Amino acid sequence: MQQQYHIGIIPDGNRRWARERNLSDKEGHKHGSIVVKDAIEWALKKPEIKEVSIYILSEENFNRSKEELKWLNAVYSEGLNDLRHREFIRKLKVRVKMISTKPEKLDSEVKKVFKSLHSETKIYSNKVLNILIGYTGKSEILAAINKPLNKIKNLFFGLTEKDILKGMQIQSSCDFIIRSSFEEAERESKSGFLIWQSAYSEYYNIPKHWGDVTT
Known part of the structure; x- marks a missing residue:
């Protein structure tokens, strides 16, 4: 049986891509959203790839201005709605999961689209797409530790x-993490992405802004 892999993607450089072309930050993110969907489809169509995790918004990004968050949420809602209707989701039987460590801070429209995606794909198990939004690895680890601590036995025998x-x-x-962004080419920064799960990941940096990445 062919080995199957879990691929992580950190798309970075949308604003820098836009500013180099005298476009607005919003236009950069809209273009980046198209590239994200193309990259997801390209990866999941490969038989050796079972799971894709893509990082689209960190917890720290909630500190951006209200105006920026408003149009970012509009871009996310539009992009997720488009993803819902991509043929490969049904053809490949892709289960789509929202991964968030601050779901209470997510925009209501974004959560509504995720709810539809989850409902429509929860029966699938052939492939998995994890969309990390309002997420950071530190918070996920803390939440995971706190769950078993509620069980008395762990207080005596220690966590495993x-x-x-x-x-x-x-x-x-x-298994592999792919990160774009020309300015990050000299350092392997994961920006809080899957800290626990990526302990032994191989890291690949694409020395381009995300908007310049092609599949």
Whole structure:
């Protein structure tokens, strides 16, 4: 049986891509959203790839201005709605999961689209797409640790790796991480992405802004 892999993607450089072309930040993110969907489809169509995790918004990004968050949420809602109707989701039987460590801060329209995606794809198990939004790995680990601590036995016998893993939203190890952005080419920054799951990941940096990435 062919080995199947879990791929992580950190798309970075949308604003820099836009500014180099005298476009607005919003236009950069809209273009980046199209590239994201194309990259997801390209990856999941490969038989050796079972799972894709893509990082679209960190917890820290909630500190951006209200105006910026408003149009970012509009871009996300539009992009997710388009993803719902992509043929490959049904053809490949892709289960789509929203992964968030601050779901209460997510825009109501974004959550509504995610609810539809989850409802429409929860019966699938052939492939998995994890969309990380309002997420950071530190918060996921803390939440995972706190769950088993509520069980008295763990206070006496100590936590095991298995105990913590049970509390994680994503339990499979990430085999490869792909990050774009020309300015990040010299350093392997994961920006809080899947800290636990990527302990042994191989890291690949694409020395381009995300908007310049092609499949």
